[in-house]
Amino acid sequence: MLSGAPGAPGIVIGKASTYKRRLPSVSETFVTDGQIQYQLDEFQQARTKVENELNQILSEQDEANTEELVRMQVEVIKDPELNKQVKQKIIDENLTADAAVDSVFETYLRILKQNQAEDRSVDITDIRDRLIQVLHNYDAHDVAEGAIVIANELSPREVIEFADQGVKGIVMDRGGVNSHAAIIARSMGLPTVLGTQEGTSKITGDDQVVVDGRLGKVIVNPDGDTQERYRKQIDDYQKILRDAKKICQHPNKTKDGISFSLRANIEFVEELEAVEKYCAEGIGLLRTESIYLRNQQFKNVDEQESFYIKMLENTAPHPVVIRLFDAGGDKVLDNSSLEQNPFLGWRGIRMLLDQEELLEQQLKAICKAAAEFKGRVRILIPMVSTIEHISRVRALLDAAQEELSENGVEPDKDIELGIMVEVPNVALQADFFAQHVDFMSIGTNDLTQYLLAVDRGNERISKLYDQRHPAVWKLINRVSQAAQKESIPLSICGELASDPVSACCLVGMGIDDLSMNAAALPAVKKALRSHESSELHELAQNVLDAQTIGHVNELFSNWNSI
Amino acid sequence: MIKKNVTIVNDAGLHARPAAAMVKLASKYESDFYIHMYGYKVNGKSILGVMTLAAEKGAELELELDGEDEEEALEAIVELIDSGFGEVYEEDEQ
Structure with missing residues (x-):
């Protein structure tokens, strides 16, 4: 078996086809x-x-x-x-x-x-x-339909081309989960494992391989039992995709009738279709930075406002959680001002508070949109690490609301202000931070990266990056308890929520508001609907007792998510 | 032949995406199009050439157009540069 990073989810079995980029x-x-x-x-x-x-x-x-x-x-x-x-x-x-x-x-x-x-x-x-x-x-089109491409590294164009040719999965020696090729593979729904380092030397043309893009595993020439096990998982997954529509129309309730909420993480207006298709209860994470970064006119308040309005119009009566621009400083200022450690640097709210005009404009646009759809907007502050970050945003938010009143518009007084829990100090002091906000949302992607000190984009160490690490679970549980104690809502908006078993575990911990890529919703919903809340709770307890990632994986593979 | 000086105003400078937009626009016109910058001269219809300039924000370019539709072409290109190319950044998420 080869291990790598999970590039794009899904499992496939097929015949390997080795591909060399360059003759x-x-x-x-x-x-x-x-x-x-x-x-x-x-x-x-x-x-x-x-x-x-x-x-x-x-x-x-x-x-x-x-x-x-x-x-x-x-x-x-x-x-x-x-x-x-x-x-x-x-x-x-x-x-x-x-x-x-x-x-x-x-x-x-x-x-x-x-x-x-x-x-x-x-x-x-x-x-x-x-x-x-x-x-x-040399024709790249020689790769047979249904094959699994084994390559050193693929360019984004090659990924697209292989997907168009009917390739079923991809295994690459190199590349990290944030590489352009990985992003494309995910958007094309092509199960992919990256950074295996030795895929091309260990796998030959006619080998049978299983690509498990969820866990980042590649099994070469699996024995009968293993094949059987994976075929069943693939069938289950296919069935979910087939029945997705039906599954989505069922209510969000566990077997014993306990409610939960499933929402969508989105970034573009084009994704609204998927929000509706998979019956997401609104938008649990609206990313705003790329829209801003792609289009400078977005600095224009009116344009921003119409973007938010479009999101609100199409998701009624559900909430829309708008995350303030979450970009590194290099995107706003000159490209040359690169930092040595951008993930530990001037980003998210740290940058926004130094670029007050930008933040004011965004808050103004949000407040204007909220005034037309009262009671549905929540504002999420990214990369918070001190209480001062919250109070300063609140002051600017109040000022924006005030300005709206002065212009004769009645503001939405119910806009909730919350924080991303992604910096470990905030998670550890969640009880304290919870007293200062209306809600919290855990961003497991960055929290994991900061907690385990692993840059998820770095292919040499990407194997160490796992959101299901016991320490991540313990920290999430701590935040959950703090939120319950302070009676404020808590949600999860990281990749962890899109994994069906992890979602079961999260609900078992008492976190019943999950936001994910809309396409992941049917599988998560099905898993949650198939269990009693007591079973979910038991899973959570067992996971919290686990000491190693191996224990967690064992618990998860023994758990029947369907 | 006409010439005009322009300054790159968008934060990302004349990188891949803006370069592609400019080359595509320029290629719609018959006129020859050259860009002079700090002593270099490149064909403005060549994306590889334009990218090698690595023109950052604030860089000053001299645009040179020569042909029947030079006025029209110059106006369109200047407008694109002055508008900051509409789209200028790479995406980068989480």
Whole structure:
């Protein structure tokens, strides 16, 4: 068995197909003058082919990240200077087309590096490699439908292409969960395990493999029993997907009738459809930063307000929890102001309070939207680590409400102000923080990262990152007790809530408000509806007694979530 | 031939995404388009060239257009740069 990081959830069994991004080397021979025209034609054909492939991807894509990336690559392949220079090399230096492509790209990549403009060089080398593949008649499309691709590392474009070809799963030696390829794999629903380090050396072309993208495991040539066990899990999962609609229409109640709430984490207006489809009770986490970062006009209060209104209009009568801009400072100021430890740095509310105008504008837009949909807006402050963060936001919020009244608009007096519990000191002193807020929400992604001192994006140590670690559970339980003591609502908005067994455990701890990626909702709901609350409580107790991640995994695999 | 000086105003500078937008726009026009910056000159219709400039916020560019639709092209390109390219940042979440 190989371990890696869980890149994209889901389990698949299939035949491995190894894939090499780059063929060994380009030709070192020179062509005669008579062969030059042939090389020019080859290059021209390869260019057209790659451009058509990219356009094909574009026509099938509507995911914003993917689209922008591919659009940039289309411009590279159409680049007039690039084409002129490759042709020049073939004509003047008698190079073969592949060697000419390699040499011209090399020059550009070197200059980009010199000028510290490497941010997209991976997507540029990807185009170079695809051109060379085509010139070598190496067709990535040779991977059989239903195969599992085993690669050292894939570019985002390659992930998209494999998904379009009907590949079932991906295993990569390299890459972390925040890599662009992983984000794309998740959005395409392709089970993926990353950072196995030795996948390509241990797995060969005809091996049978199980890819468990939830736990980051790859099992090579599993025995009969193991295969059987996984096939059952896959069937269960498929069944849930099939029955998703039916499952979602059932009430949010455990077998013995105890209620819980399942909400959606979203970021874009386009995702509202999924919120409705999976019957989420509103938005438990509305991310605002990427919208802001993508579109500077978003600094405009009216535009922001209409974004919030759209969210509120489409989720009535449920709440919408708006998280204030949660970005690192490098996104707001100059890109060059990079920090050594951005996750421990000037980000979230720490940055917002230094950029007061930005925060004021956001609060103003939220208050204006809230006034039209009274009683439904909650504001969530990210990256809080001191009480002062809360009081300062509250003062600015009051001022924004005041300004609204002065303009003759009656403000929503019930806007709740809450905090993300993600910095460990806040979790440890949750009872104290709870006295100063209207609600709390645990962000398990960052809490885990801070608690275990593991950068989840770092592939060398990503195996150490596990939100189901006993220490994480103990801390969550502590926060839950504090919230109960102070009688304030507590929710979970991290990835942990989207894992059905973990969700059972959370509800067992008394946390009945879970927010997740909408697509995860049916499986979570089904698991919760299949159990008595006493069973959930027992699971939670056992998990709290566990000392190692191994214990937790054992408890979880013995728990029948269906 | 016409020339005009412009300053990059968006925080992220002329990185991949803005470069793609500008090249795409410029390619719609017949006129030749060159960018001069600190002694470098690149073809403004070449995304690789534009990216190698690594123009940051505050960088001053001299745009040079030559062709029948040069006025029109210049106006459109300047508008795009002055608007901060609409979209300028990389996403990065959690």
